Amino acid sequence: AAVLSQGPEQHLFKNEENTDQxxxxxxxxxxxxVPLPVHYSPKDSYNLVYIIFFLMGIGSLLPWNFFITAKHYxxxxxxxxxxxxxxxxxxxxxxDYFESYLAITSTVPSVLCLILNYVLVNRLSPKARILSSLxxxxxxxxxxxxxxxxxxxxxxxxxxxxxxxxxxxxSGASNLFTGSVFGITGHFPMRxxxxxxxxxAMGGTVSALASxxxxxxxxxxxxxxxAYFLTADVFxxxxxxxxxxxxxxxxxxxxxxxxxxxxxxxxxxAGSRAKVSTPPLQPILRKTWVLGLSVFYVFCISxxxxxxxxxxxxxxxxxxxxxxxxxxxxxxxxxxxxxAADFCGRQATAWLQVPGPTSRxxxxxxxxxxxxxxxxxxxxxxxxxYLHSVxxxxxxxxxxxxxxxxxSNGYLGTLPMIYGPKVVSxxxxxxxxxxxxxxxxxxxxxxxxxxxxxxxxx
Numbered sequence: 001a002a003v004l005s006q007g008p009e010q011h012l013f014k015n016e017e018n019t020d021q022x023x024x025x026x027x028x029x030x031x032x033x034v035p036l037p038v039h040y041s042p043k044d045s046y047n048l049v050y051i052i053f054f055l056m057g058i059g060s061l062l063p064w065n066f067f068i069t070a071k072h073y074x075x076x077x078x079x080x081x082x083x084x085x086x087x088x089x090x091x092x093x094x095x096d097y098f099e100s101y102l103a104i105t106s107t108v109p110s111v112l113c114l115i116l117n118y119v120l121v122n123r124l125s126p127k128a129r130i131l132s133s134l135x136x137x138x139x140x141x142x143x144x145x146x147x148x149x150x151x152x153x154x155x156x157x158x159x160x161x162x163x164x165x166x167x168x169x170x171s172g173a174s175n176l177f178t179g180s181v182f183g184i185t186g187h188f189p190m191r192x193x194x195x196x197x198x199x200x201a202m203g204g205t206v207s208a209l210a211s212x213x214x215x216x217x218x219x220x221x222x223x224x225x226x227a228y229f230l231t232a233d234v235f236x237x238x239x240x241x242x243x244x245x246x247x248x249x250x251x252x253x254x255x256x257x258x259x260x261x262x263x264x265x266x267x268x269x270a271g272s273r274a275k276v277s278t279p280p281l282q283p284i285l286r287k288t289w290v291l292g293l294s295v296f297y298v299f300c301i302s303x304x305x306x307x308x309x310x311x312x313x314x315x316x317x318x319x320x321x322x323x324x325x326x327x328x329x330x331x332x333x334x335x336x337x338x339x340a341a342d343f344c345g346r347q348a349t350a351w352l353q354v355p356g357p358t359s360r361x362x363x364x365x366x367x368x369x370x371x372x373x374x375x376x377x378x379x380x381x382x383x384x385x386y387l388h389s390v391x392x393x394x395x396x397x398x399x400x401x402x403x404x405x406x407x408s409n410g411y412l413g414t415l416p417m418i419y420g421p422k423v424v425s426x427x428x429x430x431x432x433x434x435x436x437x438x439x440x441x442x443x444x445x446x447x448x449x450x451x452x453x454x455x456x457x458x
Contacts, residue, residue, distance in 0.1 A: 044251040050195045052242045052252075053185065057199020058206060059239035060178040063137055063170045064106055065207035066232045068307050069335045072215065073148075073225040074098055074163075078156050098160070099308045100455050103448030105164045106171035107303070110441035113172040117179040118434045121279055126180050130243060133177035138236045140170045145229040148222055179437040186421030186429030188255045191350065193418045193433075198346045201410055204339030206235070212331045279431035287424050288432060291357060291416035294366045295436060296443035298413040301369045303447035305376045306405060308455050310334040312381045313398045333399050338406040345410020349418065357419035366412050375401050377458055387458050413440075 044050055078098060120129060144166060152159040178200075185193040210231045214224035246252050285292070311334040315325035355361040378391040379398045392398070420436040421429040 042250045042254050045249075049188075049246070049249055049252045050192065052246055052249075053181070053188075053192050053195040054199040054202070055242050056181050056239055057196040057201075058203040059134070059199075059235055060174060060181060060196075060203065061200040062203040062207060062232060062235055063141065063174050065204040065339070066141075066210075066229065067106070067167055067170070068099060068102060068311075069204075069207045069211045069331070070225060070228060071099075071307075071311055071330060073221055073228070076221040077152060077159060099311060100448070100452040101164060102167055103303055103308060103444075103451050105168045107441060107445035107448045109168045109172035110175040111438070111445050113175045114179050114434065114438040114441050117176050117183075118281075118431065118438065119278055121183065121431050121434060126184055129180040130177055131240070133173040133180070134236060134240050134243070136173040137170050137177070138233065138240070140166050140173075141229060141232050141236060145226065145233060148225045148229060175437070175441055179434045182417075182437050183430035183433035184256070186433040187258060187426075188252075190418055190422060193421065194346070194350050194414070197414045197417055198343065198350070201339060201343035201346045205336070205343050207232075208331060208336035208339050212328065212336060215327060215331065279428060281435070284424055284428055284432050284435050288420045288435065290363060291420050291423075292436060292439035294363050294416045295413060295420075295439045296446075297363075297366050298369065298409060298416075299440050299443035300447035300450070301372065302405060302409045302413075303444045304450045304454060305373055306338055306402075307334060308451040309376050309381060309458075310338065310398070310402055310405070312455070313376070313379045314382045315395050316380050316393055317395070329395075333395070333402055337399060338402045341403045341406030342410040345407040345412075346414045348411055349414045353415065353418075355415075357416070357423055362412070362415065365408075369405075369408050369412070372401060372405050372408075373454070376405070377454065381458055384458055 117129065144163075147159075182193070182196060185196050210228055214228045217224075217227075247256065311330050313330075313334065315329040317325045318329070355365070375392070376398065377387065378389065379401065380390050380393060384390075392401075417436050417440070421432045424432045
C-alpha cells in the first residue's frame with residue numbers, strides 16, 4: 001500500500017486532495033475491477049459531506065453532554081422530591097457526587113468499547129457498527145425521556161443506579177460510534193476529520209443552549225427536562241438519517257471505495273494477497289505515541305475538573321436572589337462558555353495547524369494545562385469540606401478559567417487527533433483513527449477517577 005509523504009511538517013497536508021488520484025492508483029492492485037470513478041477526485045458539492053460529518057460529530061458527544069448538562073434535573077430527581085414546585089437545594093450523597101460517578105461510569109465502558117472497535121475494524125463493516133450503536137443510543141434516550149414524567153421520589157437509589165447503567169450503555173455505544181466514524185475520516189481529506197471534531201464541540205454547545213432555553217421557557221423542572229431530552233432524540237434520529245445518505249453522495253462514495261480497496265487486501269513482500277483480521281498495532285504506535293499521549297493528557301486534565309468541579313462553582317453573589325446568580329450562573333459559566341470556547345478551539349484548527357505533528361512544543365503546551373486544575377479548585381466551589389480558602393473570590397475568575405480550559409482543550413486536543421491518521425500509511429488510517437480515539441477515552445477514564453478524588457478533597 002502507498003505511504004503518505006513523511007517530509008517536513010509544513011508539507012504534510014499540502015495539496016492533499018490534489019494528490020489523491022496518485023494515492024488512489026497506488027492503492028489499487030493490478031487489473032483492479034474497481035469502477036472508473038474511484039480514479040478521480042470529485043468535489044464535495046454544497047459541502048454536504050462536510051455538513052454530514054459535522055452533524056455526526058454533534059451526535060457523537062451529544063448523549064454525554066445532554067446527561068452532564070441536565071444538572072438541575074438530576075438534583076431534583078435525586079433529592080427525594082415528589083413535586084416540581086418544591087425547592088431542589090436539599091443535599092444528598094447521591095446528588096453531591098453524581099457528576100463524578102457519572103464521569104467514571106461513562107468513561108470506563110468507553111475504553112473497553114474502543115478496544116472492541118479496534119478488533120472489529122476489519123471484521124465488521126463500519127455501517128454495521130455505526131447504525132447499531134446509534135440505535136442503542138436512541139433506545140436509551142427514549143427510555144430516559146419517558147422517565148422524566150415518572151415519579152421516582154420513593155426510589156432515588158434505584159433511579160440513580162438505573163441512570164448510571166443507562167449512561168454506561170450510551171457511553172459504550174457512543175464511543176463505538178465515534179471511533180468508527182473517526183476511523184472513516186482517516187480516509188478522507190483532513191477537512192473532514194476537522195468537521196467531525198468541530199461537530200463534537202458543537203454537540204456540547206447545543207446541549208448547553210438547550211438547557212438554558214428550557215430553564216427559561218419551562219414552568220418546572222420536569223417540563224424543562226422533557227423538552228431537553230426530546231431535543232436529543234431528534235438529533236440522534238438526524239444522525240441516523242444523514243449517515244444513510246452518506247453513501248449516495250459521489251464525494252464520499254469515492255473515498256469510501258478507496259478505503260475498501262486499501263483495507264481489504266494487503267500486498268506482502270512476496271506479492272501474494274492476505275486477508276487482514278486485526279490491524280498491526282506496533283507501526284501505528286511507533287508513529288503516533290507522542291500524539292496519542294498528548295490527546296490522553298489533554299482530555300485527562302479536562303475531565304478532571306469539567307464538569308465535576310466547574311459546575312460546582314457558585315456565584316459569590318448567590319444570596320442576592322438574582323436569576324443570573326442562582327438559576328443561570330452554572331449553565332452559562334460552566335457548560336455554555338466551556339463548550340463554546342471548546343468549539344472555537346477546534347474550529348481554529350481548520351485555519352491554523354501550529355505546532356506541527358513532530359514539534360516538541362505541542363506536548364509542552366499540553367503539560368502546561370495542568371495549572372488549570374488548582375485554579376478552578378480555588379474558585380468558589382461549594383460545598384467545601386476541607387479546603388476552606390477561596391483564593392479567586394470573584395465571578396470573573398471561573399468565567400476566564402472555564403474559557404481557557406475549553407479553548408485549550410479544543411485546539412490542543414484536535415491537532416493530534418487529526419495529525420494521527422495522516423502520519424501513517426494510508427491502509428492504517430482507519431485503525432489509527434480508532435487508536436487515537438482510544439487514547440482520548442483512556443484520558444477521560446483516568447481523569448474521571450481523579451475528578452472523584454478532587455471533589456472529595458475540596
